Amino acid sequence: MTQILVTNDDGVRAPGLLALKQALETIGQVTLLAPERGWSAAGHTKTMHKPLRIWQVTLADGSPAYVTNGTPSDCVGLAVLEAIPVQPDLVVSGINLGANLGYDITYSGTVAAAMEGVVAGLPAMAVSLDTYDEDADYRLAAQVAARLAAQVLERGLPSNTLLNLNVPALPPAEVRGVRITRLGQRVYRDVLIERADPRGRPYYWIGGERPGGVAEDGTDVGALAQGYISVTPLVMDMTAYQLLDELREWELTLGLRR
Secondary structure (H helix, E strand, O other): OOEEEEEOOOOOOOHHHHHHHHHHOOOOEEEEEEEOOOOOOOOOOOOOOOOOOEEEEEOOOOOEEEEEOOOHHHHHHHHHOOOOOOOOOEEEEEEEEOOOOOOHHHHOHHHHHHHHHHHOOOOEEEEEEEOOOOOOOOHHHHHHHHHHHHHHHHHOOOOOEEEEEEEEOOOHHHOOEEEEOEOOEEEOOEEEEEEEOOOOOEEEEEEEOOOEEEOOOOEHHHHHHOOEEEEEEEEOOOOOHHHHHHHHOOOOOOOOOO
């Protein structure tokens, strides 16, 4: 049977993780290995300088899951390196509370786990729901993720590529369809909050409003704003090919002898 590894960056008790696991069980054998706590905005963090531990817990539906003190990326790395008895055919990360759009992918632990799957040569998906409501309904996002995962397993993905799925937090009847998109422009409204500790020394929080975005047609930001599900193919090769020839014309000796 097809082996599917599920992880996330919101922690093993996150309701989106359980919803995703249950939906994916309709298409394959699911093994869940998730962080013990949240790693939102941790990016592609990999633990190299402290020991990693794995243990088992029981989820709300009575099923078993593996937990680690590591990051989302570690979860995938541990599974691929056979720290648990599964060799996945597909990595699915999510369902994240909050969309991952545009530049978010560089911060997202959800997307980073899928990227780690790609690094290991596996097809991978990241799944997010466009809401920050703690009581969010994940059922539609989970169903859509399972259908997309079935397509990935049937058709495959090019090497070095993953899919980034974002689902609007709307009733199913109000979702207008699916759009294949490119990354859009996020707008961040970060604010630096300075406070003082009991000894008068300053410390800082980075706060601010939730990010917005430019709702341009054809982008992931635009699709969600218009009530569509967004599927964005991402490639790990971040080379700016259009700049290669121009940089060669710069004659970059940088003080080195020729």
